[in-house]
Amino acid sequence: MTTKIVLNGAKGRMGRAICDAASDGDFEFVSLCDIGDELGDAFKLADVIIDFSHHSATLGIVEKAVDHLKPVVIGTTGHDFAEREKIIAHSKSIPLVWSGNYSMGMNLLFYFAQKAAEALPELYEAEIIEAHHRHKKDAPSGTAMDIARRICKGRNWNLEDVIQYGREGITGERPRKQLGVHAIRGGDVVGDHTVQFFGQGERFELRHQATDRKVFAQGALSSASWVVGKAPGFYEMQDVLGLR
Numbered sequence: 641m642t643t644k645i646v647l648n649g650a651k652g653r654m655g656r657a658i659c660d661a662a663s664d665g666d667f668e669f670v671s672l673c674d675i676g677d678e679l680g681d682a683f684k685l686a687d688v689i690i691d692f693s694h695h696s697a698t699l700g701i702v703e704k705a706v707d708h709l710k711p712v713v714i715g716t717t718g719h720d721f722a723e724r725e726k727i728i729a730h731s732k733s734i735p736l737v738w739s740g741n742y743s744m745g746m747n748l749l750f751y752f753a754q755k756a757a758e759a760l761p762e763l764y765e766a767e768i769i770e771a772h773h774r775h776k777k778d779a780p781s782g783t784a785m786d787i788a789r790r791i792c793k794g795r796n797w798n799l800e801d802v803i804q805y806g807r808e809g810i811t812g813e814r815p816r817k818q819l820g821v822h823a824i825r826g827g828d829v830v831g832d833h834t835v836q837f838f839g840q841g842e843r844f845e846l847r848h849q850a851t852d853r854k855v856f857a858q859g860a861l862s863s864a865s866w867v868v869g870k871a872p873g874f875y876e877m878q879d880v881l882g883l884r
């Protein structure tokens with residue numbers, strides 16, 4: 641069956657990668673929209689909306705999807721905690737899939753990062769380092785934030801209380817209950833993420849490198865087919881992959 645899609649952010653790097661990955665006939669784009677475009681009747685015709693655009697656009701897209709009772713797959717990142725909450729609240733009315741990273745390898749890393757946080761005592765101090773291309777507009781990456789959420793879940797921590805974005809100056813000793821997140825930028829890096837758990841006498845590391853955006857595009861398209869017909873609720877790529 642063909643899945644009919646409205647794609648928001650269609651002219652961007654990810655929008656173009658999704659169009660390329662969808663060329664096998666299982667998907668049809670009823671609208672390829674970008675900033676300033678009128679959506680018209682597109683939502684009525686679609687089975688699902690995919691958003692890979694800008695954080696300021698996501699809430700409006702989700703509200704419109706609620707009006708038409710259509711599911712949404714969100715890839716966009718860069719939302720602050722309050723924006724994220726408002727968007728997720730709409731999952732009471734429609735199915736929402738939202739992942740900071742739609743690649744299979746990274747979703748395994750999410751899974752193992754949570755398991756490591758559960759298994760290792762808190763004296764194994766976790767730090768996340770991410771690298772992206774120079775055009776990326778938000779930091780830290782949505783993927784780094786998703787890894788951080790997983791580690792906090794594993795440790796029963798509240799992310800907002802423990803996150804430390806980079807360090808400078810006379811910082812004092814590292815508090816044990818802290819989660820460092822560091823962003824570096826340059827060149828054409830598609831997305832590198834490393835999580836390190838620093839113990840006394842050993843260091844445990846999980847690492848993922850994306851070399852082609854098609855891995856995100858394929859994951860977003862699989863999520864789009866998967867979410868059609870699902871009950872309202874908040875889902876992640878982990879649900880699509882059955883990794884819960």
Ligand SMILES: NC(=O)c1ccc[n+]([C@@H]2O[C@H](COP(=O)([O-])OP(=O)(O)OC[C@H]3O[C@@H](n4cnc5c(N)ncnc54)[C@H](O)[C@@H]3O)[C@@H](O)[C@H]2O)c1
Nearest residue numbers: 649651652653654674675693694697715717740741742856
């Ligand atoms: N979840 C994932 O797997 C994943 C992977 C890569 C990128 N991303 C995220 O996806 C988003 C897009 O990434 P990109 O590399 O394609 O960025 P990009 O800058 O190349 O493209 C963004 C596109 O969105 C458009 N846009 C901006 N504001 C808009 C609005 N209000 N309405 C409609 N369109 C608008 C821009 O014109 C542009 O064409 C970013 O937030 C990025 O971090 C997510």
